[in-house]
Amino acid sequence: MKFETIKKVILAAILLPFVFMLIEGVFVLRTSILQYRELEKDRQFADVLARGGSIAATEILSEIDATRRYLAHPSSGTAVDMQHSRLTLDRERRAFYASLPPHDTLDQGLAGELSALSLAYSRIVAARSAVDQGRYSGSNPGSIYWYAALKQLAVVDALSPLISDPVLLEKSNQLMGILLTYYGERLITGIGTRYLNQDVSARFPIELFIQGKTMLGAGMDHMVFHSTAPIVRDIVAYLGRGDQLKANAITDAILAGSRPSRPMGDAWAAAQRERMAFLQQKMVEAASDIHETGEQFSTLSHIHLTQILALCAGLLILATLVMMLAARGLRLIDKLARDRETLVGELRNAAQTDLLTGLYNRRGFDVAASALLTQAEHGSHWISVVLFDLDHFKKINDIHGHDAGDAVLRHVAGVARQNFRSFDLLVRHGGEEFLALLPDSTPGNAAIVAERVRQAIEAAEIPLASGDLLKVTASFGCAGRANDAANRNFEDLVKRADLALYAAKASGRNCVVSGPVVPAPPQEERRKTVSGGGFDSRI
Numbered sequence: 001m002k003f004e005t006i007k008k009v010i011l012a013a014i015l016l017p018f019v020f021m022l023i024e025g026v027f028v029l030r031t032s033i034l035q036y037r038e039l040e041k042d043r044q045f046a047d048v049l050a051r052g053g054s055i056a057a058t059e060i061l062s063e064i065d066a067t068r069r070y071l072a073h074p075s076s077g078t079a080v081d082m083q084h085s086r087l088t089l090d091r092e093r094r095a096f097y098a099s100l101p102p103h104d105t106l107d108q109g110l111a112g113e114l115s116a117l118s119l120a121y122s123r124i125v126a127a128r129s130a131v132d133q134g135r136y137s138g139s140n141p142g143s144i145y146w147y148a149a150l151k152q153l154a155v156v157d158a159l160s161p162l163i164s165d166p167v168l169l170e171k172s173n174q175l176m177g178i179l180l181t182y183y184g185e186r187l188i189t190g191i192g193t194r195y196l197n198q199d200v201s202a203r204f205p206i207e208l209f210i211q212g213k214t215m216l217g218a219g220m221d222h223m224v225f226h227s228t229a230p231i232v233r234d235i236v237a238y239l240g241r242g243d244q245l246k247a248n249a250i251t252d253a254i255l256a257g258s259r260p261s262r263p264m265g266d267a268w269a270a271a272q273r274e275r276m277a278f279l280q281q282k283m284v285e286a287a288s289d290i291h292e293t294g295e296q297f298s299t300l301s302h303i304h305l306t307q308i309l310a311l312c313a314g315l316l317i318l319a320t321l322v323m324m325l326a327a328r329g330l331r332l333i334d335k336l337a338r339d340r341e342t343l344v345g346e347l348r349n350a351a352q353t354d355l356l357t358g359l360y361n362r363r364g365f366d367v368a369a370s371a372l373l374t375q376a377e378h379g380s381h382w383i384s385v386v387l388f389d390l391d392h393f394k395k396i397n398d399i400h401g402h403d404a405g406d407a408v409l410r411h412v413a414g415v416a417r418q419n420f421r422s423f424d425l426l427v428r429h430g431g432e433e434f435l436a437l438l439p440d441s442t443p444g445n446a447a448i449v450a451e452r453v454r455q456a457i458e459a460a461e462i463p464l465a466s467g468d469l470l471k472v473t474a475s476f477g478c479a480g481r482a483n484d485a486a487n488r489n490f491e492d493l494v495k496r497a498d499l500a501l502y503a504a505k506a507s508g509r510n511c512v513v514s515g516p517v518v519p520a521p522p523q524e525e526r527r528k529t530v531s532g533g534g535f536d537s538r539i
Contacts, residue, residue, distance in 0.1 A: 021318065022315065022318075022319070029308065029311055029312065029315070032304055032307060032308045032311065033308060035304055036301055036304040036305055036308060038164050038165075039165075039297050039300050039301040039304060040297075040301045041101070041162075041164070042163055042164055042165045042168050042294075042297050043294045043295075043297035043298045043301055044099065044101055044294075045101075045159055045162060045163050045168070045172075045294075046163075046168055046172075046290050046291065046293050046294030046297060047099045047291065047294045048096065048099045048100055048101075048159055049156060049159055049160075049163075049172050049175065049287075049290050050287045050288070050290040050291035050294060051092060051095055051096040051099055051287075052096055052152055052155055052156045052159070053156055053175045053179060053283060053286065053287040053290065054092065054284070054287045055089070055092050055093065055096060055152050056149050056152040056153050056156065056179055056183075056283075057178075057179060057182065057280060057283035057284060057287060058280070058283075058284065059085070059088055059089040059092050059093075060089060060145055060148055060149045060152065061145075061149070061186075061280070062085045062088065062089070063082070063085040063086060063088075063089050063124075063145065064142055064145040064146075065085075066078070066081045066082040066084070066085040067082055067085075067131060067140065067141065067145075068140050068142070069081065069082075070082045070131070071131065071136055071137070071139075071140050082131075086128060089124075093121060100114070107162075109158055110155070110158040110159065110162070113151065113154045113155045113158045114155060116151050116154070117148070117151040117152060117154070117155050120144075120147050120148035120151040120152075121148060123144050123147070123148070124141075124144055124145060124148050127141035127144045127145075142190075146187075149183065150183070153176070153179055153180065153183065156172070156175070156176055156179065157176055159172070160172045160173060160176060165297070167293065168290070168293050168294075168297070170229065171229075171286065171289060171290050171293060172290065173222050174222070174223065174229055174231060174232055174286055175283070175286040175287060175290060176219075176222055177218075177219045177220070177221070177222025177223040177232070178219065178223065178231075178235065178279060178282050178283050178286050179219070179283060180215050180216070180218045180219030180222065181215075181216055181219030181220060181222075181223065181235070181279055182219070182276060182279040182280060182283055183212075183215055183219075184212045184213065184214070184215030184216030184217070184218075184219055185212070185216060185272065185275055185276050185279060186212075186276055187208060187209075187211060187212030187215065188209060188212035188213065188216065188251060188272070189269065189272040189273065189276060191205055191208050191209050191212065192209070192251065192254050192268070192269075192272070193269050193272075195254070196254075196259065196260070196265040196268075196269070206255070209254070209255055210255075213251075213255065223235060223236065224236075231282055231285060231286060231289070234282065235278075235279070235282055238275075238278055239275075243271050244271060244275060246267075246271070247267075247268050247271035247272060247275065250264060250265075250267075250268040251268070352364025352367065352368075354427075354428040356406055356409055356410060356428075357409055357410055357413035357428050358410075358413065359413050359417070359426050359427055359428045359434070360425070360426065360427040360428070361427065361428060362427065362429065362430070364427070365425065365427035365429075365435070365437075368425055369425060369437050369490065381440070381482060381483055382440060382441055382442045382443075382445075382480055382481070382482060382483055383437070383438070383439050383440070383441065383480060383481065383483045383493070384437075384438045384441040384442065384443050384445070384446035384478060384479065384480030384481075384493075385435065385436070385437055385438070385446070385478070385479050385480070385493050385494055385496075385497040386420075386435070386436040386438060386446050386449065386450045386453075386476060386477070386478050386497065387429065387433065387434075387435050387436075387476070387477045387478075387479075387494065387497040387498055387500070387501045388416075388433070388434050388435075388436075388450065388453070388454070388474045388475060388476040388477070388501065389432060389433045389434075389474060389475055389501060389505070390408070390409075390412060390432040390433075390472055390473075390474050391472065391473045391474060391475055391505075391509040391510060392509075393405065393408070393431075393432040393472075396408055396470070396472070400464060400466075400468075400470070403465060404464050404465070404466075404470065405432075407462060407463075407464060407465070408462055408470065408472055409428075409432060411460060411462045412434070412457055412460075412462075412472065412474070413426075413428065413434070415453070415456045415457050415460050416434060416436070416453055416456075416457070418456070419449075419452050419453045419456045420436050420438075420449060420453060421438070421449065423439065424436050424437065424438050424439075424449070425437040425438075425439075435494070435497075436449075436450075438480075439483075440483075441480065442480055443478050443479060443480035443514045443515055444514065446478040446479075446480055446514070447476075447478045447512050447514040450476040450478055450512045451476075451512050453474075453476070454473075454474060454476055454510065454511070454512055457472065457473065457474050458471070458472075458473050458474075458510065460472075473509060473510035474510065475501060475504040475505050475509045475510060475511060475512075475513075476500075476501065476504055476511070476512040476513065477497045477498060477499065477500030477501030477502070477503065477504055477512075477513050477514075478497060478500055478512065478513065478514040478515070479493055479494075479496035479497035479499075479500055479514070479515060480493070481493055496515070500513040500514060500515055501513070
């Protein structure tokens with residue numbers, strides 16, 4: 001497998017799991033953000049519901065009662081109470097509007113209810129001014145406050161479908177049921193009390209009474225639907241008491257057109273007031289419960305936000321680590337690639353170089369000689385070959401050992417490298433035989449160079465591991481020819497140099513012979529002549 005392919009595979013092995021983890025992390029992050037937004041939205045709606053329910057259950061009714069007391073008995077005390085109730089309602093109204101979501105995120109139905117509520121509050125402000133100016137003498141602005149309370153209930157009811165959390169949705173429905181039940185009971189009690197306090201000829205306002213019964217029924221339906229909640233069970237249990245059932249019977253009788261006796265009417269009014277106080281207490285409890293639920297959502301939303309930030313930090317750290325690992329992996333791959341190239345170069349050199357002498361071996365020489373001859377065709381007229389062989393090398397191995405023979409070969413190779421020309425091509429031709437290719441050199445010039453090398457070898461003192469100094473000689477054969485592109489018979493040139501080398505051996509060794517001085521004898525006879533009849537001294 002190529003290193004580029006390996007590089008891609010390693011990068012894929014590092015990056016693909018990270019990409020999948022990143023995609024999963026983005027999905028989890030997106031889910032967490034959506035959960036955070038839902039929790040934050042529900043927390044906001046819980047705050048709005050709690051404040052809206054509290055206004056409808058407490059602040060509006062408190063201002064109605066305080067205003068009625070002031071109109072019935074004007075004094076500094078009742079005036080202070082009325083102003084205090086006004087300030088409380090205004091403060092809660094501002095907090096309610098501040099807790100609303102941005103106006104552009106609200107649906108049209110809720111936006112319409114909020115507009116109607118704002119108009120109802122503006123009527124309350126106008127009614128306050130009229131009360132302060134004494135224009136409500138002998139009457140009270142209860143209907144104006146009543147209308148505002150109904151609009152506040154409508155806003156609370158419109159907010160409920162926007163809640164996502166099932167627990168908070170159930171609690172908002174519970175609050176709405178209690179509010180509707182309370183306002184239905186309040187309308188029935190107010191109308192019924194005023195009717196019973198009038199004379200027999202008074203007309204019974206059946207439409208308002210039916211409206212109260214309708215609100216009461218709607219509220220009870222809300223509560224019966226959520227009858228498993230403890231607060232609803234308390235209300236159902238309270239309304240099932242004997243005195244409350246008796247009060248319901250009197251209410252039905254009044255609606256049917258009968259007028260109960262004074263004691264019975266007083267008992268009914270007392271039971272209704274007790275019922276409204278109980279329901280008002282439950283409204284406050286439900287609103288407080290919703291507010292607490294909103295605080296829990298706020299805590300959860302902050303926890304989710306912390307988790308989101310931690311997840312982002314984790315993804316950032318993971319991305320940094322993966323990038324560092326990828327960079328480190330790339331550096332490692334590049335190092336492996338460089339090491340591979342170095343190793344391939346070393347192996348290539350080892351395949352073309354003689355490990356003992358550092359010179360070219362035959363394979364390397366063939367490649368280099370081919371390139372050299374091709375280059376020499378354009379600038380050289382002659383090319384020569386010098387073939388030289390160490391004299392009596394076998395005796396060195398026999399007497400001093402093969403390690404000494406290796407030392408001699410290394411030393412002779414070094415001497416030859418120093419004394420041949422820098423652009424001559426030198427090779428260990430085999431055993432103790434060396435060959436040099438001399439471009440742009442006639443056989444005579446090659447003989448001059450060979451003589452210089454021969455003298456350097458003869459003069460050299462080769463140190464052995466034993467401490468002895470050894471001197472050796474070599475025999476040289478030279479041959480040359482014109483460098484003609486049409487004649488590339490390099491083997492023939494080596495053969496003629498080989499013949500000259502055998503001539504040098506036959507001439508007493510340690511000399512240089514140029515060209516074939518004597519004809520080449522048959523192969524067996526030539527070996528006997530050079531080796532003294534027993535062996536070939538170059539083997």
